[in-house]
Amino acid sequence: MNASDLGEFGLIERLAHISARTSRPGLVLGIGDDAAVWRFGDEYLLATTDTMVEGVHFLPDIAFWCDIGWKALAVNLSDVAAMGGEPLFALVTLALSPSTGVEAVDQLYAGLTQCAEQYHVSVAGGDIVSAPNPAITIALIGRAQTRDGAPLLLRRDAARSGDAIAVTGTLGDSAAGLRRLREGANLSDALVRAHLRPVPHVALAAEAARLGITCAIDVSDGLLQDIGHICEMSGVGARIRASSIALSEELRRAYPDEALELACTGGEDYQLVLVGAADRIALLHRENGALTVIGEVVAGDRHVALLDDAGLEMPLEAAGWDHLRAR
Amino acid sequence: MNASDLGEFGLIERLAHISARTSRPGLVLGIGDDAAVWRFGDEYLLATTDTMVEGVHFLPDIAFWCDIGWKALAVNLSDVAAMGGEPLFALVTLALSPSTGVEAVDQLYAGLTQCAEQYHVSVAGGDIVSAPNPAITIALIGRAQTRDGAPLLLRRDAARSGDAIAVTGTLGDSAAGLRRLREGANLSDALVRAHLRPVPHVALAAEAARLGITCAIDVSDGLLQDIGHICEMSGVGARIRASSIALSEELRRAYPDEALELACTGGEDYQLVLVGAADRIALLHRENGALTVIGEVVAGDRHVALLDDAGLEMPLEAAGWDHLRAR
Numbered sequence: 001m002n003a004s005d006l007g008e009f010g011l012i013e014r015l016a017h018i019s020a021r022t023s024r025p026g027l028v029l030g031i032g033d034d035a036a037v038w039r040f041g042d043e044y045l046l047a048t049t050d051t052m053v054e055g056v057h058f059l060p061d062i063a064f065w066c067d068i069g070w071k072a073l074a075v076n077l078s079d080v081a082a083m084g085g086e087p088l089f090a091l092v093t094l095a096l097s098p099s100t101g102v103e104a105v106d107q108l109y110a111g112l113t114q115c116a117e118q119y120h121v122s123v124a125g126g127d128i129v130s131a132p133n134p135a136i137t138i139a140l141i142g143r144a145q146t147r148d149g150a151p152l153l154l155r156r157d158a159a160r161s162g163d164a165i166a167v168t169g170t171l172g173d174s175a176a177g178l179r180r181l182r183e184g185a186n187l188s189d190a191l192v193r194a195h196l197r198p199v200p201h202v203a204l205a206a207e208a209a210r211l212g213i214t215c216a217i218d219v220s221d222g223l224l225q226d227i228g229h230i231c232e233m234s235g236v237g238a239r240i241r242a243s244s245i246a247l248s249e250e251l252r253r254a255y256p257d258e259a260l261e262l263a264c265t266g267g268e269d270y271q272l273v274l275v276g277a278a279d280r281i282a283l284l285h286r287e288n289g290a291l292t293v294i295g296e297v298v299a300g301d302r303h304v305a306l307l308d309d310a311g312l313e314m315p316l317e318a319a320g321w322d323h324l325r326a327r
Numbered sequence: 328m329n330a331s332d333l334g335e336f337g338l339i340e341r342l343a344h345i346s347a348r349t350s351r352p353g354l355v356l357g358i359g360d361d362a363a364v365w366r367f368g369d370e371y372l373l374a375t376t377d378t379m380v381e382g383v384h385f386l387p388d389i390a391f392w393c394d395i396g397w398k399a400l401a402v403n404l405s406d407v408a409a410m411g412g413e414p415l416f417a418l419v420t421l422a423l424s425p426s427t428g429v430e431a432v433d434q435l436y437a438g439l440t441q442c443a444e445q446y447h448v449s450v451a452g453g454d455i456v457s458a459p460n461p462a463i464t465i466a467l468i469g470r471a472q473t474r475d476g477a478p479l480l481l482r483r484d485a486a487r488s489g490d491a492i493a494v495t496g497t498l499g500d501s502a503a504g505l506r507r508l509r510e511g512a513n514l515s516d517a518l519v520r521a522h523l524r525p526v527p528h529v530a531l532a533a534e535a536a537r538l539g540i541t542c543a544i545d546v547s548d549g550l551l552q553d554i555g556h557i558c559e560m561s562g563v564g565a566r567i568r569a570s571s572i573a574l575s576e577e578l579r580r581a582y583p584d585e586a587l588e589l590a591c592t593g594g595e596d597y598q599l600v601l602v603g604a605a606d607r608i609a610l611l612h613r614e615n616g617a618l619t620v621i622g623e624v625v626a627g628d629r630h631v632a633l634l635d636d637a638g639l640e641m642p643l644e645a646a647g648w649d650h651l652r653a654r
Binding site (some may be wrong): 001002003008012014023026031038040041051053056057089091092094095097098099102105106112113116117120121123124126128129130135137139143170225251321 | 330332333335353357365374380419420423424428432441443454468534592
């Protein structure tokens with residue numbers, strides 16, 4: 001049996017067993033959420049890591065290296081945001097093939113620096129190795145906000161029946177942008193920008209945690225699949241109204257027949273799904289805007305139901321994005 | 328110009344510029360030492376990362392995957408040791424090709440778990456990605472010991488003229504073991520074990536820091552090159568007595584004519600170079616054993632001189648190990 005037969009989630013489950021076996025008292029949350037949480041003195045550390053591999057996560061002939069540098073950090077920032085935390089510093093590992101041009105490295109560093117400066121993250125260390133296939137891995141360390149000594153965390157396992165489900169921004173743009181890139185679209189195309197330069201919602205998530213919201217995930221695998229992760233971890237179900245999902249004008253125009261499917265299953269949007277009491281979600285929306293309520297949490301069977309205007313379940317498959325399975 | 332023309336250290340220097348540009352108040356030590364140091368509340372965090380790439384850092388046809396799992400964590404532990412700190416938790420990133428066998432992954436996890444348990448490290452998170460070329464990246468977070476609120480660090484820039492230079496264990500065994508592996512040696516061979524299962528000196532290093540020693544590096548690039556890093560960072564020179572360098576019986580027997588060269592320039596020994604006042608080095612040796620004084624720090628020109636019994640400089644080139652330059 002090969003790794004691809006198990007898939008990403010099967011392999012992560014195996015890693016979770018190790019995490020459980022090696023767990024020490026400091027570990028508050030291990031594998032299974034957007035970032036690990038570690039109690040450190042009176043504070044709570046957040047730690048996450050994400051990798052982008054050439055040919056898998058980016059194609060250097062159609063993406064600029066500066067965008068790759070930006071995105072490599074942005075996706076980690078999105079993980080810290082999905083915990084409601086404040087990013088602090090990053091370790092950057094570059095795997096470069098001997099033929100990688102120095103200009104490419106400098107561009108990658110430039111995009112990375114731009115993102116680091118914008119989000120007040122310090123690049124504190126890293127590693128550079130030779131490899132047949134270029135890749136960039138970033139580990140990001142942050143801190144949780146606290147109140148009266150307790151961490152204010154946005155967790156995947158904190159959804160409760162009756163909670164509202166809200167999402168930032170519009171969905172499906174990144175997957176559409178990737179498709180347009182492959183079709184030769186210009187880098188100034190709005191969908192292409194959404195794919196290459198995702199914007200992590202760090203400030204909004206921190207505000208959500210301060211307002212008492214306790215459940216979130218960022219949309220990396222696809223909206224329905226990521227809501228499914230929350231349902232799995234929280235032991236609940238979800239009902240999503242298809243007509244409530246915010247779609248951008250650009251998405252509707254570019255792929256009118258597939259816009260909803262892209263919004264439901266396209267990966268790498270890095271929007272935030274926030275789950276909590278309806279009044280708190282409404283308060284966050286009033287203070288920060290740009291939130292759309294798309295459904296609610298129901299008791300039961302960990303199933304994510306996509307509903308049409310008549311309240312009937314739609315057959316759209318919640319396939320989403322599994323980084324290892326062959327597609 | 329390609330990355331290989333700049334070499335590993337040229338690229339790290341470019342990364343150091345970013346680190347300086349994005350530096351925030353919490354950053355105590357950035358790129359340039361064995362681990363980054365970050366002030367966090369009343370404590371000091373250590374953070375380091377190392378990658379092993381198939382075909383570059385390991386050959387899966389001659390190394391067992393469990394050894395690769397062990398070593399991937401051990402080399403990070405060695406970095407935390409070289410700062411005098413206590414390791415806490417690790418993030419593990421696996422890049423797997425779709426054809427990697429699940430058994431290989433399980434073996435890798437087993438070796439990793441064994442190392443994590445032995446050194447009381449928690450595997451707190453990670454990432455799994457598909458890649459044409461397998462690799463494992465670990466980010467390790469630790470804490471510095473403190474006294475009266477100040478961190479007890481072993482730094483590269485703290486060598487002073489007159490300090491003694493001491494090393495743990497024997498040197499050159501790992502490079503010899505790699506050569507023997509390539510020649511088809513048995514995995515039970517002592518030199519081969521030294522290459523596949525390096526033993527990080529975490530406890531000894533922590534004791535050194537408590538005894539007031541403030542300067543160290545671990546031997547990853549090669550003894551003379553790593554002492555050269557200390558000289559660069561501290562603005563001093565070093566005189567090393569060739570006849571004092573501890574060589575194992577196995578190394579002398581396997582490569583009698585090249586034993587000294589392997590000990591001076593072979594990489595990946597993960598022994599510790601400790602630099603400090605002679606009386607403190609002697610005290611550490613009395614309490615813990617297994618230290619050999621091999622030379623002393625001198626004022627001046629950042630040059631590492633290898634001396635024969637007559638005190639004359641030997642021509643052995645301090646080439647060491649640069650992970651990116653073509654050899």
